[in-house]
Amino acid sequence: MSAAKHPRVALFVTCLVDMFRPSVGFAAVKLLEEAGCVVDVPAGQTCCGQPAFNSGDRATARAIATRILDTFEAYDYVVAPSGSCGGMLKSHVPELFADDPMQAARANAFAAKTFELVSFLTDVRGMREVNASLAATATYHDSCSGLRELGIKRQPRALLKSVTGLSLTEMGDSEVCCGFGGTFCVKYSDISNKIVGKKAEDIAATGADLLLAGDMGCLMNMAGKLQREGYGERIKVRHVAEVLAGMTDGPPIGEADHGAEN
């Protein structure tokens, strides 16, 4: 098996997918396998270190990043179903080791082989379409780090176009932050609420019945707000990977698993 045809890919699960939404992890594995990759999930991973990095705790961020470099050394690629964690791994991990000549080269090599899931599928693996169907009118929110640090905008839309039965309608200000911002949303909850409140209105105004994005943090924030504001019945929320993988049997984000109760 040639490495180029069947690269060994490590899934960087991300802590929110691991804890809150395992289905996204399984969807990512399925998509990666469809793209010809041999997927592994290294058990030594925890989190990308962003909570420490963005709180000014560089020492902890470096300690976590050092583990990450070790854990993922052996793989051809590292792929995360998140633009935010992807941005941390690709842009900021090298920044953490910029003054450390021993680690800088390793960090740069790691960054070069690390990608966000959807952009990896399209830009690296050349995926043009998926084999999935879902009858829904969806609107897509561009999460900030994915959009501005990794240039993810057209890739998810291109793949979503190939989902049978799905139509895409754009919301106003899809590039404006949803107000999540990691610890920001609880440290400055009043401001965060104002921002996500506007986002919920923009989403509702499209008339879509499905909200998609590529980041669990933003998705949980927007789903929670839509549900609190009474839009929960009409608008369901999912990670884009679930739709692309055709794995939409489970409950949407923040909904009970009615199937399981029967």
Add this chain to the structure above:
Amino acid sequence: MFLTTETFKENAVEALGNEQLQRAMHNVEAGFIGKRKAAADRLPEFDQLRANARDIKNHTLAHLDLYLEAYEANLTAAGGLLHFARNSEEARSVVLDICKRVNARTVTKGKSMISEEINLNEALSAAGVDPIETDLGEYIIQLRGEHPSHIIAPAVHVLKEQVEADFRRVHTHLAPERNLDEPESLLGEARAVLRDKFLKSDIGVTGANFLIAETGTSIIVTNEGNGDLTQTLPRIHIVIASIEKLVPTLDDVSQILRVLARSATGQDFSVYTTLSTGPRRPGDPDGPEEYHVILLDNGRSSMLGSEFQDMLRCIRCGACMNHCPVYHAVGGHAYGSVYPGPMGAVLTPSLFGVDKAGHLPNASTFCGRCESVCPMMIPLPKMMRHWREREFERNLSPATFRAGLSVWAFFATRPWLYHLATRIGMLVLGFAGKARGRFSWLPLAGGWTKYRDLPAPAGATFQAAWAKRPRT
């Protein structure tokens, strides 16, 4: 100094509940963003110009000492007088000394953020000198006894109806039944009132957008032309500017000007770009008899060579705040200092200390939209993060937050413990949230659940489920 950075959170809550302010802030989003984008899109080389502008300023900052010397030499040769001011107090006393020497009664002022930074108006009033703001926005907030809430649109937080009420309250010499429905009539009235004051003014004070080392010239860009009258009519012209306004040559300035107005208001060029070099020369039709430049440091030289040096490239276009979701939500006053928005979140801690202004670099989602529109390509989120690092090093972040972070760090660096803990935690949470699939309330999650529901986890973590997956 009206510093209320420490009560940023309270300021924000107040701003969020202020219905008039919220309406005004909506106008910021509607007014600036589309225009900047259209202007940038019209110019294919816009991003190349941004890169050039960045490089010009980087070069200047790397050799700032040389350019300051050259500027001083050329300014002096043109008959101007340079005053260095290490801090606000020194800058104020230079102005007050000049006022005293010539027995000045009134000072007309063009828009200047440095004048706000050094609190010049209060100092002048206390010395019995009447400061008169001539920029329409500045004039409005002076009437209202407020401070600017935006660096290029100081009265952006004020609605038109409020301006009308203020004019009727203050301009009592005018007919009460006059029509002030249109923005133009408000502008016309302000012009008429100010014209008189221009003629009576003893000293004109302006800021500077740029200082040119090659020629000793200062440049202001305005849309109202008030800056011209401010600096040509009175006997004395005082320019107050901070040290990072320096640029080597007129050619360099011309390049930066191409991105300034486009980023600020979406104009290709501002209406007035006014250059002044020294006092009136023999044969000049107009101009002041004395020309002073006050160069303010106020903590900036300590940013040179530090991780905050990039901030000194800022040309005060305001694009970062125009595109900032936090600024849109709370407006400029909530930041509690002269400089609001993302640029203020980086600059204010440099000027007044991170112990006082720590909230500002923390109150950001790091969405990065500011950096993406900044004409000088200043990595604003990165520098806010540097402030958070300084805070963390100095133990300034809240104790409960640090404690939480260190517990999390303990687990995050120990994968097996981490997986065990998340596995148990998610089982409990998943079970508790199973019926509804989400929580409206959860202990310790009040910051989240006050405003939104919290999606419940599935129960099993991905790692747990992956370990148990059926193998083929």
